[in-house]
Structure formats: C-alpha cells, structure tokens
Amino acid sequence: MTSSVQRTDAIIIGAGPCGLFAVFELGLLGLSAHVIDILDKPGGQCAELYPEKPIYDIPAWPIISGQELTDRLMEQIAPFSPALHLGEMADSLTRTPEGQWRIATDNGTVIEAPVIVIAAGGGSFVPKKPALANIESYEGESVFYSVRRIEAFRGKRVVIAGGGDSALDWTLNLQPVAERVVLIHHRDGFRAAPHSVSRMKELAAAGEIDFLVGKLNGLNGSAPHLSGVTITTARGIEELSADRFLAFFGLTMKLGPIADFGLDLAENLIPVDTEKFETSVPGIFAIGDINHYPGKLKLILSGFHEAALMSQAAFRICRPNEKLRFQYTTSSTQLQQRLKVA
Amino acid sequence: MKIKVVDHSGAEHELEALPGWRVMEIIRDWELPIKAECGGSCACATCHVYVDEEWLPLLPEKSGEELDQLEVLADLKPNSRLSCQVLMSEELDGLRVALAPASLP
Numbered sequence: 248m249t250s251s252v253q254r255t256d257a258i259i260i261g262a263g264p265c266g267l268f269a270v271f272e273l274g275l276l277g278l279s280a281h282v283i284d285i286l287d288k289p290g291g292q293c294a295e296l297y298p299e300k301p302i303y304d305i306p307a308w309p310i311i312s313g314q315e316l317t318d319r320l321m322e323q324i325a326p327f328s329p330a331l332h333l334g335e336m337a338d339s340l341t342r343t344p345e346g347q348w349r350i351a352t353d354n355g356t357v358i359e360a361p362v363i364v365i366a367a368g369g370g371s372f373v374p375k376k377p378a379l380a381n382i383e384s385y386e387g388e389s390v391f392y393s394v395r396r397i398e399a400f401r402g403k404r405v406v407i408a409g410g411g412d413s414a415l416d417w418t419l420n421l422q423p424v425a426e427r428v429v430l431i432h433h434r435d436g437f438r439a440a441p442h443s444v445s446r447m448k449e450l451a452a453a454g455e456i457d458f459l460v461g462k463l464n465g466l467n468g469s470a471p472h473l474s475g476v477t478i479t480t481a482r483g484i485e486e487l488s489a490d491r492f493l494a495f496f497g498l499t500m501k502l503g504p505i506a507d508f509g510l511d512l513a514e515n516l517i518p519v520d521t522e523k524f525e526t527s528v529p530g531i532f533a534i535g536d537i538n539h540y541p542g543k544l545k546l547i548l549s550g551f552h553e554a555a556l557m558s559q560a561a562f563r564i565c566r567p568n569e570k571l572r573f574q575y576t577t578s579s580t581q582l583q584q585r586l587k588v589a
Numbered sequence: 590m591k592i593k594v595v596d597h598s599g600a601e602h603e604l605e606a607l608p609g610w611r612v613m614e615i616i617r618d619w620e621l622p623i624k625a626e627c628g629g630s631c632a633c634a635t636c637h638v639y640v641d642e643e644w645l646p647l648l649p650e651k652s653g654e655e656l657d658q659l660e661v662l663a664d665l666k667p668n669s670r671l672s673c674q675v676l677m678s679e680e681l682d683g684l685r686v687a688l689a690p691a692s693l694p
Contacts, residue, residue, distance in 0.1 A: 296632040369626050378663030410657055433660045436653045462660075496661040499633060500626050514694070 255281045255330070256565045257362040258350050260337045260505070263291020265535030265550030266366035267320040272558035273364075274327030275582055278565055281358050283350065285371045285503075287334040290317030292368055293547075295498060306548060316547075326587040332356050336371055340508045340531075348530060362561045365508075365517060365526070365533040366550070369500035377408065377463055377494050381470060388471030390492045399491070400425050406476045406487055408432070408463055409495030415439035417493060418447055422456050429457040429487055431478055459487075466492065505537075513539060523560035524553045530564055532557045590677065594638075595687035596621055606677045612638070612686065613672035624694040629673040634658040636672040637689035644684050648675055664690050 257273050259266045262284035270280045288294055293302075293313030301310045308316070335352035340363065343349050347359040374392030376382055382390060394400070394417055405425045407418050410432040416439075418430045430447065437444045451458040461480035468474030475486045502515050510517055511527035516539035519525055524532050524540075534557055535550035543549070562571050576582045583589030590606045594616055604619045606612075613636040616623045624635035631654045640648065645668055651659070655674050659665055672686065 292627070296627045297630040300630055375661050377661060434653070434656060436656075438654060438657060497632070497658075499635070 251357060252349075253281065253330070253356070253358045254347075255279045255358060255360045257281075257364055257561055258283065258337075258348065258358050258360045259329075259364040259366055260284075260350070261291060261366035261368055261535070261537075262286070262289040262331065262333065263366060263368050263535065264293055264316060264320055264547050265368075265554055266291070266364070267317070267324055268551050269364050269366055269534060269554040269557065270324040270327055270329045271320075272554045273561060274324065274329075275576070275585060276558055276562045276571070277585065278362075278558070278561060279329075280327070280364075281330040281332060281360070283332045283335055283337045283352055283356075283358075285334070285336045285373075289321060289331065289333065290314065293317050295372055302547070304546065304548065326585065332358075336503065338504050361530060361564050363531045364557060364561070365505060365510075365531065365537055366535045366554075367502075367505055368536045370505065370515070370537070371501055371503035372498040373501050373503070374494070375496040375499050377496060379463060379466055382466060384470035385466055385468075385473055385492070386471075389468070389473035389490065390466070390494070392494055394421070394493065397421070397424055402426050403490040404488055405429070405491045405493060406431060406489040407493045407495070410434070410437045410439065411495060411497065412439045412443065413495035414493075415443040415447055417495070418456060419443060419450070422450060425491075427457070429459060429489070431459045431461055431463065431476075431487075433460065433462055435460050522556065524557045525560060532561065590679070590682045592677070592681075593683070593685040594619075594621055595685070597688050597690070597693055606682075606684075608677050608679065610677050611673050612675040612677060612684070615677065616672060616688070621688070622694050623672070623688060623692045625673065625692070627673075631655055631658060631671060631674055634662055634671060635692055637662060637664070637691040638670055638672045638686040639666055639689055640668045640670050641685040642668060644681070644686075647680055662689075662691055 256278040257280045259269050259282045262282045273280050294317050298314035335354040337350050338353045339351045341349045348363045349359045351357050400421050401424050404427045406429045408431050422428045450456045461478040464477040476489050477486050517533040519533050519538045521540050526533050534553035536545045592604050592606045594602045606615045613625050626635045627633035655671050
C-alpha cells in the first residue's frame with residue numbers, strides 16, 4: 248500500500264481554470280502538483296458547460312472560448328509537468344502520522360502532500376438522472392450514465408436516451424457490439440456533432456438500430472435486472488425490451504465528498520482568509536468559485552489572483568527552511584529555467 | 590420595469606428589472622435563492638421557473654437546448670421555462686414567475 252503512494256508538494260482538487268493556473272503559480276515557486284478531476288478532461292465548467300461560449304473578461308483576451316482558455320492554460324502549465332488524475336473523484340482526506348495530507352480517489356489513487364488546494368468550483372460533476380421511479384435500484388447492474396466497459400453491453404438489448412454527443416457516440420459505438428440499440432430522444436433534433444447524427448440516421452434507415460422520438464415513462468423488471476423500458480411515442484405507450492438502459496442527460500454539480508473533509512462550510516462554500524486563501528484547516532486552501540470571503544466575486548480572474556497568493560503560503564509550508572524570493576518572469580533566470588525558456 | 594417572483598416558500602417579491610437582463614440574472618441580483626449553476630449557458634436547468642399562464646404567449650420560443658434541459662426535470666410543467674433564456678423587455682413588464690424546486694441552491 249505504502250509503495251503505491253504518490254508524493255508531491257500540492258494536491259489540487261479540480262482541473263478548472265483556477266486549478267490549472269494554481270499549477271503554474273506553484274510551479275514558478277518550484278513546487279510540484281498533482282491535479283484530480285472527476286471529468287475525463289481538463290477545464291472544469293469551461294470545458295463541460297460552455298466550451299464554445301465566448302468569455303470576454305479574461306485579461307488580455309478580448310474574446311476567448313471556454314475550450315480555448317483551457318487549451319491555453321494547459322500549454323502554460325506544460326513546463327511544470329503536473330500529474331493529472333482525470334476521471335477520478337477525490338474521495339477522502341486524512342492526515343498521516345507524519346503530518347502529511349493524504350487524498351484517496353475513487354479509482355484507488357493515493358497521494359500525499361503537505362498542501363491541499365481545493366479548486367472544485369461548484370463541486371463534482373455528476374450525471375443528471377431521468378425522473379423514473381426506482382431508477383436507483385437498477386443502477387450498476389442494468390442502468391448506467393456512462394460506459395466504462397463496452398463488454399458489459401455485448402449481446403445486450405440496449406436502450407439509450409439523450410440527444411447530445413454522448414448519446415449519439417454511444418449509439419454508434421455500441422451498435423456493432425450490442426444485440427440491438429434503440430435511441431430515444433424527446434424530439435427529432437440533436438445537440439450532437441452533425442456527422443454523428445447523419446450516421447445514426449443512416450443506421451436507423453438501414454434497420455441496424457431504432458431511433459424513436461418519445462418520452463420515458465418507466466423501467467420494468469425485477470431490480471436490479473431490467474426487462475424493459477416503457478415509453479410514450481406518437482403511437483402511444485409501448486414497452487421496449489431491454490437489458491441495459493443508458494441515460495445521457497448531461498451533468499450537474501454536487502459538492503460531493505469535500506463536504507466530509509472536516510472544513511468549515513457556509514452554504515456549500517468554503518470560507519477563506521484573503522491573505523492566503525486558507526480554509527479553517529491549516530495547509531488546506533480553497534480558490535476559485537468554491538471559496539467565500541467578504542467581497543468575493545465568482546470570476547475566473549479572481550481565482551487566478553487567489554492562486555498566486557495561495558502559492559506564497561504553500562511555499563512556506565512546503566519549504567519552511569527556504570527563503571521565499573519574489574521574482575518576475577521577465578527578469579529572473581531561475582523562473583525562466585523553471586519555465587524551460589532559459 | 591418590474592417582475593414578480595414567488596419564492597420556494599410561496600412568498601411573492603416584486604423586483605425592479607432592467608431591459609436586456611435575463612430573468613435569472615434579475616432574480617440572482619436581488620439575492621433570491623436561485624442556483625443557476627451554469628451562469629446562463631442553458632446547460633444546467635437550475636434556474637427553472639414556472640411562468641404565469643397569461644405571460645406564456647409573450648415569451649420567446651424555447652430553443653432546442655432549453656427543450657433538452659427541461660426534458661430531464663422531474664418537476665416539469667407546461668409553463669416551465671429556464672429563467673436564463675428569458676430576456677427582459679418592455680412587453681414583459683409585470684412578468685410573474687415562481688421558482689421551481691430545481692432552482693433551490
């Protein structure tokens with residue numbers, strides 16, 4: 248167990264813009280970082296909720312999309328080679344006998360560091376569930392909100408609900424594997440890539456899959472084993488035989504396990520001071536949308552500032568015997584070496 | 590220009606509104622409880638409101654994105670709208686909406 252523990256200076260929870268920029272500010276001070284995010288890609292809300300939408304209040308970027316901002320930040324932090332643990336949720340936080348913080352993820356990753364930086368925004372992204380009676384009792388066996396193992400769908404009758412890229416992509420990907428795939432969406436219009444939609448329609452026209460416009464009514468079968476999905480279409484109420492039901496209705500944010508980290512919370516926000524952005528627990532910092540202090544503005548640029556000041560305090564914890572020198576990237580050879588430009 | 594907002598406890602509030610503002614932004618600005626976690630990107634449905642029937646014909650058509658977000662809500666009603674998708678204009682002066690359960694922070 249001990250041999251598999253990874254060690255670093257700071258563990259950052261959340262790979263949104265503030266978490267990513269924290270890697271940069273810590274890196275300038277010579278501190279290493281690991282970043283954990285429940286999404287399978289960096290960018291947080293910028294990448295998940297509004298990748299295409301323009302942002303107008305990032306300094307020196309008159310207009311930039313959420314995805315482009317994420318890409319630029321990834322480029323900016325590349326010199327510091329942060330370890331990214333994507334698709335993992337920071338599950339527990341404990342203190343080791345040696346006085347380190349230990350984070351374990353739901354995927355079994357264990358990391359120890361003297362500093363924790365919570366940059367979790369609105370919390371963990373978790374799937375939205377359709378409002379169907381007893382849906383929870385089928386989860387894990389017959390009902391899923393993502394595909395972790397394609398094998399679990401081999402030879403099965405699969406009903407997929409949704410109208411975005413995930414619903415379309417998995418309809419196309421599971422079609423060759425499953426016995427039958429039925430896609431159901433409440434309208435004949437999609438938010439997915441046009442080529443996926445055309446491909447799906449081709450398969451439906453060829454009889455390789457079924458596409459139905461309709462609404463979900465309920466799940467049938469002796470839980471956790473699904474036997475069918477009841478839907479309402481223009482033809483009326485019907486039952487689709489099914490062994491697996493996949494719902495892709497987007498994600499919502501929940502604070503999640505952070506609520507159990509032993510920190511003071513105020514209305515699901517973490518109060519911090521404005522010198523170090525430290526929480527009620529020394530060594531644990533909170534930056535970005537998840538923190539609160541008098542005058543707080545939930546802006547990306549505020550989070551960037553918070554990351555810079557937090558890093559100063561983190562340095563004093565991680566390097567108690569070293570002097571913290573304030574330097575500019577324009578003139579400091581040391582900083583330029585860390586940025587791998589000198 | 591005013592809007593009337595019934596909160597989750599049933600209390601009605603009359604709020605000063607500004608043209609061009611999203612109804613969600615007005616509700617948030619007056620610090621009524623509205624989660625609005627995506628900030629107006631039509632990506633979360635946590636600014637769900639019920640609109641008084643008489644105002645429905647005056648509202649803009651629902652976009653495909655809004656329809657998809659509404660579809661998942663457990664508390665969907667025929668007069669459901671996402672308040673981030675309704676921009677205030679003179680003709681909506683007096684608009685009355687009730688905050689739906691999904692908008693509770």
